[in-house]
Amino acid sequence: MSSHSPSGLSRARIEGDAALSLFQLAPDRLHLNHGSYGALPKSVAAEQERIRAQIERDPTSFFNNVLPGELRRLAGLAAERFGGEAKDWVFVENATFAVSSVLSSFPLRDSDEILTTSHAYGAVLKAMRVYAARQGAKLVIADIPSIVESEDQIVEAIVRAFTPQTKLLIVDHITSPTAIVFPVARIARLARERGIAVLVDGAHAPGHIDIDVNAIGADWYTGNAHKWLFAPRGCGLLWTAPHRQRLTLPAVLSHGVETGYMAAFDWVGTRDVTAWLSFEAALGAHQRFGGSDLMVRNRALAEVAGQSVAEKLGGRLSAPTQMRCSMAAIDLGPIGCDVSRGDMLRWNIATQHKIITAIFHFDSRIWLRLSAQLYNRRDDYAALAKVISESLAIGVQR
Secondary structure (H helix, E strand, O other): OOOOOOOOOOOOOOOHHHHHOOEOOOOOOEEOOHHHHOOOEHHHHHHHHHHHHHHHHOHHHHHHHHHHHHHHHHHHHHHHHHOOOHHHEEEEOOHHHHHHHHHHHOOOOOOOEEEEEOOOOHHHHHHHHHHHHHOOOEEEEEOOOOOOOOHHHHHHHHHHHOOOOEEEEEEEOEOOOOOOEOOHHHHHHHHHHOOOEEEEEEOOOOOOOOOOHHHHOOOEEEEEOOOOOOOOOOOEEEEEOHHHOOOOOOOOOOHHHHOOHHHHHHOOOOOOOHHHHOHHHHHHHHHHOOOHHHHHHHHHHHHHHHHHHHHHHOOEEOOOHHHOOOEEEEEEEEOOOOOOHHHHHHHHHHHOOOEEOEEEEEOOEEEEEEEOOOOOOHHHHHHHHHHHHHHHHHOOOO
């Protein structure tokens, strides 16, 4: 373990620069934004290429005879890891595709309401607006402060927004802009008591936190395997409760649509399925890198890094320690009239200082979101804080 690692971290088998060599990431940059797009281990990339070569040797035989069984076998691995049964799990390109599939399948009438929160992911929020408008329904957004003090604050804001017209609630497990872990099991139970269907958007959750779909109790759960679980981009998952499977179909309809839920999602036309078929290799990589110990290690590093950077920059963390995991979101201050300020800051530290991180606008303020992964260490965040502090002090120029 690096001497720069904070005390109390669970020991990963390898980390820092040595871990970086296991990925395809450029070694001349500090990569502090694992949460947005993930990072592909070389071992998983090699397996994806092996699978691609296997397909190309005889595509007809592969798609007709091999793929159906492989997808169901891998769905079984998802069930072993995240709960439910193999028949409940299907592969999708990403969580956004899964959300659109649920929205396009869900019956709404005039005056019905879809409910979400002000922390919803932007693309998902846009999809909700479109589908609600198409069916004459209404999108309601429960306003949750950008900086929260407790789980009760989140739950109470959502419950206050429930009405007799609320038919579907879409809620994040880990919010994208603020990196807050929402108490989704508690929220789902309260919604279920009122007859409201629940879709949990767990885009950031697989490989980041423990997931048990049975314990959560939602109607649908979706997550990306390409972020924290080390799968190739294009590997997402959707779990559907058995009583919802009859109505749930993919946003793209193809030959399997008349056969039911599994067949409809397993085949939506010819595509590159190598990301899905690399799921087992991704699970293996996550386990080799530490598995549950890796998640503990990343969470501890993100906590230390978040506190340190927030103090050095005079920023505010989005939530208490117990409501955060391997990411930390820090409010850096109001945008004012210059809405490009955050974009210029991100561009400057990436191009001039080779530090890759997430800086964006949310709730009329500039936010910095840090990620902690196997290849990161405490010194990385000290370097980031120094660069941002200097850039803000002198003003950012593009």
